Structures are given as C-alpha cells and as structure tokens.
Amino acid sequence: MTNKPGFFKRVKALDLQQKKVFAIALCQRMLPNYQLFSEVCEFGDPQVLDTALSLLWQSIYDKKLKLNIDIYLERLELNTPDPANFDAYGVYPAMDASTAIIALLSAIQGKVEEDIVNISKLSSSTVANYIEAISDVDLDEEAFDDYIFNHEVMVEEKELQGTLLQLIEDNPKLNADFVKSLRKEIIEAGVSNIGIGLPES
Template sequence: MNKKLNIFQQVRELEGWYAVAFSATLLERMLPNYTLFCEVTEFADPAQYRKTLNSIWEWLAVPKAKINFAAQLEKVEELVPDASDFDNYGVYPAIDVAMSMSATILLIQEQDLQGAVVVSKLSQGGVEAFIEASSEQELEPQDIKQHPLMQWEIETQQELLILLNKSPKNAETCKKLKTLATTEGMSNIGIEI
C-alpha cells in the first residue's frame, strides 16, 4: 500500500505543465477503453475524446496555442455515459476516461489543481475494478496489488513521474510521454490498441 500512497503524494506535488502532462499520458493509456465502449455499444462517436486529448497535447507542446477549453469541457461532458443505461462492464472504464478528461481540462483552467491526482486515482482504481470484475473469486488487497495489470499500472505511473522529473517542458518531452503511454500497445486495463 505504501507504493500507492507514495505515487499519489508525488503526483500531488506536480504543478502546472507537469501535472497536465502526467494526466495526458495516463489519459492516452485509458482512451482505448472509451473508444471500445463506444464501438461496442454505439453510445457515441469516440472521435471527440481523441480530439480533446489532441488539444491537451497541443497545449502542452505549443505553449502559445489558443484552445477553447471551456468548449472542449462542454463537449466532453455531453458524451459521458450513464452507468444505469448499460449492462456491460465497459461503461465503468469509459466513465473513468470521461472523468479524467474533465479533471485534466479543469487542471488546465486552474479550477482544480489536484486534477492529476484525480486522474492517477481513476486510472489505478479502474485497473483495480477491472481485476476484481474479471476474477472468478473474491480477491484480497494483496492479490490485487500483485496482479500483473496493477503492477504495470504502478510501474507506469512511477516511470512517468521519473521522466517528468528530469524533462523540460517542450514538444520533445510530449513525444516521449506519448511513446511511454502507447509503447505496450495496450490500454491500462489490457485492451489492445
């Protein structure tokens, strides 16, 4: 449990650009969950979420970029699935993506300075929920911590924190972060990209 607290504490200390970059990288790993949900249920066109995440990356890479994040937030919030409307598990990871996207935009707008912590917790929590939902038996907290997906999630967040700690705020760092997020070819819950 100590590692988990340690990560959240480190994320809490991220500020401004670094907090947004951390959030965008985790979102890049989570987005396929939303996309797959939309494709399977025909809930909505997932392209809007891709566009919004691309806008976040642009904001990070091009500091002078003019992006209307109030409008982006509105579009994101219009496309949040309601869990009570669906009977498949995929709605929950999709909601995590939507909440993470909103938290990241609010962070950019400086309306919620803990947005990166929200995204970190949603990403880890989503992995934990997925592990529990896909298990045949009741799992102990220790079993969840030792599950390969959870270990991968924690390692990825730690690697991300280390990378951000020694990287400048620029487009090159954004490329490295995107590579970190997509190199395994899987979302945070193991869905192939």
Template sequence: MLDPNELETEIRNLEHWQQVAFSAALTERMFNNFALFSKLMEFGDLDRMRTVLDGVWGELAQNGSKLNYDVQLGHVDDNLVDLDEFDTFGAIPARDAMLALYSTLMCKLEKEASDAVAVSNLSYETVSAYIEFAEANDQMSDEELIRMINSHDMMLDEDAFQSEVLEQLNGAKQNAATISALRELGENQGISNIGISDEE
C-alpha cells in the same frame, strides 16, 4: 501498490505543466477503454474526444493550438457513460477514461494539483475494478480480494507506468521532445491500462 500518500506528494510537487502532462499521459493510456466501448456500443462522439485529447497534447507541445476549455468540458460531459443505461462491465472503464479526460482539462484550466491526483486515482480504480471483475469470486474475504488486487500483475504494471511518467517529468523541460516522449509512453503501443486495444 505504490504508497498513495507518497505518490500524491510527488504529483503535487510537479510544476503545473508537468501535472497536466502527467494527467494527459494517464488519460492517453486509458483512452482505448472508451474508444472500444464507443465503437461496440455506438456510443458518444469518439472522434471529438480524440480531438480534445490531441488538443491537450498540442498545447503542451506549444505547437500553437488553443482549446476553449469551457466548451470542451461540456463535450466531454456529454460523453460520460451513464452506468444505469449499460449492463456491461465495459461501461465502467469507458466512463473512467472520460472522467480522466475531464480532470485533465480541469487541471489545465484551474491549475489545481488535486485534478492530476484524481486522474492517478481513476486509473488505479479502473485497474482494480477490472481485476475484481475478471478474477474475484464470492468465496474471497475482503482482505484476500485487496491482497489479490494489490499484488496482481496488472496493478504492478500500473505502478510501474505511473512511476515512469513521473520519472520522465522530473527535471524535464517543457518542449516538443519531452511531450512527444510522454505521449508515446501514454499510447503504450495501443494497449490500455486494462489490456484493451480498440482494434479488438
């Protein structure tokens, strides 16, 4: 894994629009975790959540779209999965995706770097939880589990993805081309940070 302290420092050193764009790119990659869960469980308002995230991208690209962030925060809050209601692992990454969207909106609204850091952490936590769910066993010690998670291909992919987003943002200008490239990176050919496509 990347050094969490170094990663946080890099995120905090970004300009405010870059922090929002970083958050949006990670949220975009996580979004299918919510989309598939929403379709399978007939939960929440997937179209509205897609529209909210599209609106963030639109504002970043300065295409004239405007979001009422206070209203949208309420809508996202309504789509947070209650883990007590669903006895399925998919509820966890679905909730994380909406928490990431919430933090992205808060990053834009409050201009706090800590919200972008929270999105970074959420994406890592989703990957970590999935690896533990899919591959851990009762015989593993805590040290073995941590070692397995940190060296897992999916975690290394998460490192590479967050590094690439930061690399694209460093020194970048806020324009439609920059935002379009970041969005395409976040879309990740329709595959989420835990390998989920909403077409499944």
C-alpha cells in the same frame, strides 16, 4: 489501491506543467477503453476524446494555443456513457476515460493542482474495478484488497505510473520533442491501463 508511499509526494512536487503532462499521459492510456466500448456498443464519438487529448498535449509546448475548455467539457459530457443504460461491463472503464479528461480540463480551468494529481488515482481505480469484475475469489475484504494490489494488471499500472513519473522528473523542461515522443510512445503501445488493445480500424 495506489502506489507506494512517497509516490504522491513526488507527483505533488512536480510543477504545474509536469503534473499536466503526467495526467494527460494517463488519460491517453485510458482512451482505448472508450474506443472499444464505443465500437462494440455503438455509443459516443471517440474522436471527441481524441481531439481533446491532442489539444491538451499541444498546449504543453504551444503557448499560443488557446483551449476553449467549456466547449470541450460540453462535448465530453454528451459523450460520457451512463452505466444505467448499458449491460456491458465496458461502460465503466469507458466512463472513467471520459470522466478523467473532464476532470483534467476542469482542474486546468480552475487551476486546482490537487485535482490534476487525482487523475493518477482515477486510473488506478479503473484497474482495481476491472480486477474485481474479472476475479472469482472468495476472500475477506482485507485479503481481497491485497489480492487486487498484487494482481498483475495492478502491478503493471503501478510500474507504468512509476516509470512515467521518473521520466517527467528527469525532463523538467518538457520541450516539444519530449512531449511529442511521449505521446507517440503511449499511442503506439496501443494498450490501455486494463490491457485493452485498440479496435481494428
């Protein structure tokens, strides 16, 4: 359910800061899934996720910023929904959004670059699960995998990850202007990896 061969080789070839930016951007794009779920099901505080992401972005270009990862891991855990407590499908992409930020913070804390790369797979699996949930097709397992892989939402996800990767490869210096404009672009697009728009405030 992932991108074409060579994609992860390229992601793994990025330096640590580039990998972080790639993963932070994907987490940012998953945030509307949580925001909508939180509003509809009256659970959690999206501001906790938003603040963690803001600090992660800032940490790329502000070397003086000290991120207290343990505090944010604790807050995020408290705001991660348990699917057993909700009937709404939206709990799954919301849980993935929170889990992705937790995984990213833990990977940064433990300096585990492989886990930073895995945010890409987590975002793609959110998309795959969403397609499965909305699809009413009767196919065998292999045909269904192909169906998901070629579904327009998955094609968009793969294209976005590819574009994002290219952009980061082309801008290895990751100066403040680049990081701020990338963040702004994702937030202003206002659409998540499964096509969810931001709730009206």
